[in-house]
Amino acid sequence: MSVKVIGIITSLLVAMPTWAAYEKDAWVTSQAYPDFHVVVSASASVSEKFAASEFCNYWKKTTGHEIQSSTQAMEKKVNVWIGKEGIPPYLLDGILIDDFGDEDFMIRSRNRGDTRKIQSDHLFILGGRKRGTLYGVYEFFEKVMGVRWLTPEFTWIPPAAPDSIQVQDFAYSPPFEYRETNYRAFVQNPYFALVHRLNGHHLDIPEEWGGHIAYTKAGYAHTFHNLVSPVEYGQSHPDYFSEIKGERHITPHSTQLDLTHPDVFKLVVEKTENILENAAPNEKISSISQMDWPYWCESWPMRTIDELEGAHSGSLIRFINEVADAVAVRFPDILIDTFAYTFTRKPPRFARPRNNVIVRLCSIECDFARPLSDSKSRLNRAFRKDLQGWARITKNLYVWDYTQNWYCFQGPHPNFHVIQPNLKFLSDNGVKGVFEQASPVSPHSDFEYLKGYLIAESLWNPRLDWEEAFNEFVDLYYRDAAPYIREYIALITTKAQKSTQPMTIFSKMEWMDGDTVVAAESIFQRAFAAIQNDEIRERLKIAHLPVQYAALVCPPHVEVATGSYILTRPPSQTFDEYWNMIQSYGITHLQDTPIEELRTRLNGTTPPRHEAIPIVRLQSPFSEVWITPTLGGAVRRWLDQRYHIEVFNGFENPTSNQWIWQEWELMDPDNPAPEKSLASSYQVIQQNTHSVVLQAGLPNGLVLTRTMTLDMNAPVLAYRLGIHNTSSQAILPRLKIHPEIWTQGSKHPELWVKDKDGWVEKEMEPSGTEDIHRGTLDPEGILSWAMRISSRSTILVNAIESSELEALAYYHNPEKDHLNLELIPKQTPLAPGEKREIHSKYEVVERLGMDDNFVRTSQTKR
Structure with missing residues (x-):
């Protein structure tokens, strides 16, 4: 098998020399690989000590040479310094190491003879004590040694180490301070999230691995009722909750909070502070966010504020600011998080979020067949307007984005071509944190490993060459079946792009048709005929699942005959055959609901392949x-x-x-x-x-x-x-x-x-x-x-x-x-x-x- 291994990063985020700038300048050759020695100070942080062990581990995997670590440099060795503690000052001459953030790092090499005092070769991987140094180690093995963490079960190690390692002089500060996707592969495998340098709430990365950023026990989203519950207060204080058309609503699923009520303010502050008193050290964000339904309060004070501000976000941000001010007195390092979501998405005219407030803007309405920056898409154009409006007034702008289809996780959702461009667009517009929502529980959503890889890589580096990353994953993971996977993805991507129907997250595949399903099925049948390797065939079967779903339910071809519509659908499995297949793969969810909903939708039957629908026609002059x-x-x-x-x-x-x-x-x-x-x-x-x-x-x-x-x-x-x-x-x-x-x-x-x-x-x-x-x-x-x-x-x-x-x-x-x-x-x-x-x-x-x-x-x- 011939696989191209990439050891040079082609695009970086900081104004520093890139790896490629030093390709002609070898720092060491492979003859020095047995002489590497890791140095980590006794006073290094726990994650830096783990970083030292990780360097030794991956050095053995990539070069075949087992090396040791200690707290002291060794003569006649190539010393790899992990963390900035304990390095003799003469080795750091000209290297600034004082301004590392938690996740910043630098990788720098020095050769014996660079100065009179330097008598051996050195590699410095230095960074923030929290996660930066550890991230530097993974960056080194990914960009220099060619390691690729493709899935939790499959890490690509090149069959041969590079002949030499070039001179290193690189520094990096990740553009997004908060990076998260909750694809199953990352949520259920914290180490896999770690090596991809994700750091968000749902990723249970332990402190010895650098930990992660967590929201408090108030909840991650839709927390109003966690703070002021209509079950607890509805009967005694209906005035705490939404007034709509002159009536107070206290039923939990049909009300929000009256954010102008002084008691609501007191209760939210009190509950938030009580939660913070018992918060874990990494719980630095507390969410105060609207419930996941409408019913915004129309009380006179709320309505007056929103009319003045030109948006429902006006009353929300004013309330959040007051809470943030109160909480900051006792908890100055805590950020208060809220949503700009559906009816609060539009920014206010006058209110400005405090510096300790995060606004999480949600892209739920957008068309994901097209980039968010596409001015030809009305949905995306409207989102871009709101994004840029919030960016002008918000210090801490986060985005909650969506990665798959929420009508059916198993349905085709070809958004590969917009993942990296969208994240670059968000970074360019001042976004500091991104959550890419996915399926955290049920396996085998549409290309979950490939999309998860592209998302993680783009969150870390929004300027990467996504096509290179895409092709590399497809080549390494699907091997001889890679051409068929590329052909299929190109087919459905082109179809979605050319469709006049937007591909929203709730799309029922209106953009798909039977001819495309037939063409996709043909691609997979050719692939199965050509591929004999059992492991690759199994990966093909998983990739084939969305085509089989599409065949079962895609919109039919329609002809109008006298007195009826004639509907024709492509060949498919029966419902029972499809059901038994997804059960055998352990698929548990259709979207956020159990997979049994699919049986309900289709009445447990196969949609007819050929069907006549009677038309009653009425006519007058x-x-x-x-x-x-x-x-x-x-x-x-x-x-x-x-x-x-x-x-x-x-x-x-x-x-x-x-x-x-x-x-x-x-x-x-x-x-x-x-x-x-x-x-x-x-x-x-x-x-x-x-x-x-x-x-x-x-x-x-x-x-x-x-x-x-x-x-x-x-x-x-x-x-x-x-x-x-x-x-x-x-x-x-x-x-x-x-x-x-x-x-x-x-x-x-x-x-x-x-x-x-x-x-x-x-x-x-x-x-x-x-x-x-x-x-x-x-x-x-x-x-x-x-x-x-x-x-x-x-x-x-x-x-x-x-x-x-x-x-x-x-x-x-x-x-x-x-x-x-x-x-x-x-x-x-x-x-x-x-x-x-x-x-x-x-x-x-x-x-x-x-x-x-x-x-x-x-x-x-x-």
Whole structure:
């Protein structure tokens, strides 16, 4: 086997001579290798003494020569000094060693005869006593001797030592002070994390190995309720928690804290200080961070601050600053950490984090098929704006980044090409710490070893040549199968880059298609036919797992035939075959949830390879409507034939749940869960050319009967929903009518409301997340509401019966290009046998002039 071993680093982070600058100047040749001797002072730190033993250990592995260490230099030896303690001053003439940080180091060589006093050859690996000297040892063996720590089980040692070692003159200070990824390989193997010079919270590296940076027992993230618990205080002090629409929320999963309440401040400071009194020496960061759901407090003081600051981060940072000031009195070396996450991601106008505050900015919304610096990506462009805004006002900016797919860890997620560029971008913009979130428990997420290696190497050196590191790993780990791995990764990376769909961490592989799956499968079959080595074949099988997942669930090829969609999927295993395979590999998690959720998602069955989905088509002289009863009863198309306007655009991809109209679950604030369609399938009860009646029974005993009728004499679509409680118990109908209206590329659709006096434009409330607006309206007195796209001269009018409704709810997401105009029925229980109906009408109007009631100007300004 021929493997290229790299012994020269090609790109460094500091303005110092690189290894390559000395290639022609040999310091010692291989003839001197048996004469190496390690010197470490008796007063060296515990990690420096470990560094001395590590040098001896890896010297034996790389050269075959066993060497000793002692506290004294030896004549006629090549003395390797580990740590700066005990070195005679004459040897350090001209070498500055006083300013090492905990993780800084230098590597310097001297030859006998450099000065009259130097009678033998010396190598100095000197650095911070905490971890710097130890890191210098690993740097030496990686860059000079060619060692590669590829996986916890596989360390590459070159088959032959270099013929010589060049003159060394190198210093390094890592750009990121906090470096962490929680891939399983690092979390479950602290030594593997150590040699990659990671130092974060989840990496249980012992003190004798230099230790690691830890968060306090307050928690690593989403800690509000650890400090002020709604279980403990909710009943007695509801005013400690979020006020929303005038009501205090005390259910744990539907509330945050009221950060303007003086008692909340006192409790947070008290609890934080109590935790710090018992903190371990390495627990230097205490997190005070929002919970992982919305429900930000809207009390008058909170709302006033956030309006002044232009962001929810305003009230958060002001509160965190006050806590940080209080804590600093007793604990001046502690940093207080908080999030800039979803609705707090946008930086405030005026508040400035204190110098003892860390702001952890989260990239959860971004497109990971493209670099964070890509100005063509709207998602990434928005993140970059927030990143640079925080960098201008924050001394301690950290980033919580994401490395894999959080819809399914086993799914293909080709982000290899953005890992290093993203980390360089963060470093260039002043970020001091990075956490790259991954799968810490379940094995065999998508290329976990390769991605973990690239991440660790890039965290240590954000300017490394990632393609060189990538190819080196692939060559060493996959050996003769390397060309096939490269071909496969190039295939799926190109596919993701060319897709118009962003590759977010919650992507359901919208960017993938059957042709790509077939091509990927072909690559692996060629690889299996060519590779006979059992060890490499097993590595190929692991790399093949994402392709097998993609084959099972990838979006189908779609054709529209008369009366149906024809869906075709690539060949795949059966569900049972796939399930048994992943069980045999010990895969325990789908994402943050147990792997059993995959069985639930697919109902334990194999998605059909060839499938016809019936389409109910309604037509009038004005409109055409398409409905798929067996796919959630979704209205997928409404074409207004007068103006050639598509109201819903979901007909192009019938497996997508975007731009369609359904009945959805209404989130229960006491038990929040993601909202979704109420029924997976509806039965056609009655149908003619312009009208249809659909029905679905729900598990709780509710029966929904939906009637949709196109008026043959006017451009109107009538909708009626019957709700019938067929059970023996009273049922609260937690449901809503959920049309996702296509905004046709408009980033600023308008919301209008009509009462007895005419039309008024309503300003939509920002949610705190970039450009997303959501809110509710009291239906009392409202006759109609409408979406207006001024750039297209398009208006969709929805006439309602306000007495039938509890609320009107809107949600605008410009990235997903839709505005929801939702109707929520009365939220009072239905008695057994009781029926309730909601009546509504919809009409497309091309321009304001077509409706004389659009005469009043907006009462609110943008």
